[in-house]
Amino acid sequence: MTALRQAGLILLIAVGLAGVTAAVHPKRPPFLAPPRDPNEVTLAQTKPWAGNILWVDARSESEFAAEHIPDAVCLNFENWNEQFPKFLDRYSPGQRVVVYCSAISCQLSREIAAKLKASGVDGTYFLEGGWEAWKQQNHP
Amino acid sequence: MEAAEPPMSPVTQSMANRPILRIGRLLLRLAIAALFLFAAITKLVDPSSFAQQIANYQLTPWPATAVLSVFLPALELCVGISLLLGRWEGGALVWVAILLTIFSGALLSAIVRGLSIDCGCFGRSIENTGTLWPLIRNLALLVVTGFLWFSRNKK
Numbered sequence: 010m011t012a013l014r015q016a017g018l019i020l021l022i023a024v025g026l027a028g029v030t031a032a033v034h035p036k037r038p039p040f041l042a043p044p045r046d047p048n049e050v051t052l053a054q055t056k057p058w059a060g061n062i063l064w065v066d067a068r069s070e071s072e073f074a075a076e077h078i079p080d081a082v083c084l085n086f087e088n089w090n091e092q093f094p095k096f097l098d099r100y101s102p103g104q105r106v107v108v109y110c111s112a113i114s115c116q117l118s119r120e121i122a123a124k125l126k127a128s129g130v131d132g133t134y135f136l137e138g139g140w141e142a143w144k145q146q147n148h149p
Numbered sequence: 150m151e152a153a154e155p156p157m158s159p160v161t162q163s164m165a166n167r168p169i170l171r172i173g174r175l176l177l178r179l180a181i182a183a184l185f186l187f188a189a190i191t192k193l194v195d196p197s198s199f200a201q202q203i204a205n206y207q208l209t210p211w212p213a214t215a216v217l218s219v220f221l222p223a224l225e226l227c228v229g230i231s232l233l234l235g236r237w238e239g240g241a242l243v244w245v246a247i248l249l250t251i252f253s254g255a256l257l258s259a260i261v262r263g264l265s266i267d268c269g270c271f272g273r274s275i276e277n278t279g280t281l282w283p284l285i286r287n288l289a290l291l292v293v294t295g296f297l298w299f300s301r302n303k304k
Binding site: 010011012013014015016017018019020022023024026027030031034036037038039040041042043044067068069070071072085086087088111112115116117119120 | 193194195196197198200201202204205207211212214215216218219220222223224226227228231237238239240241242243244263264265266267279
């Protein structure tokens, strides 16, 4: 049997296995739209928290340097060890922490928010639409 | 009348004369099998979480991302089992090369766009591996895959 034919058979088996996973796996993803997380907030939802929000920018440092929400802290996976202590210096208990990344398709803010929660930072949320949503609303 | 045997490549001829090369080849094949099986299992444990990691690359719309989150681990699992058992090795190596090329392209695009994301290569089992080292590892694995391809027994 040629390698290409073998590759075709492997593909068929993988498609079957993926189908079973998609049908019965308890942790299968939703297939039509990204899952809605209770920690996801819209810009409108953050309005009542004005003055008590610590914004966290989960994008890269170069994107952060280019432009960011005023007074935001740059914190992502790559600079976590270096920036997390600085974040703690700025954070005060009871404050809302809202993490954002670049756009609605970006899931990074969700992950950084989860990591902050796991590190004991309560009241952590992530922004729907991220930086693009904020920019659109503040500088249309 | 006997059928003519396919000609051996220079690499295969060299290996036929050197058992140490045959053993080295077997170990490399098993190492790639183990790597793909580990990658598949860590992703299959939580496809939802893997879907989020794919979404971080911002390359595909959500429905395609969700499909990839169940399809890629399934393919990696099949490839890993095939290489482990030494069956359909040629076909499995074709997929190893295709997958490593696609993964490398995604990693490179993330680096070019300055995205600060986790590779997602092994689900959540190994966090914060960045993108540069996984790219270098993938390119090294592509070289190994090339060696396995050209030295395989085509009979």
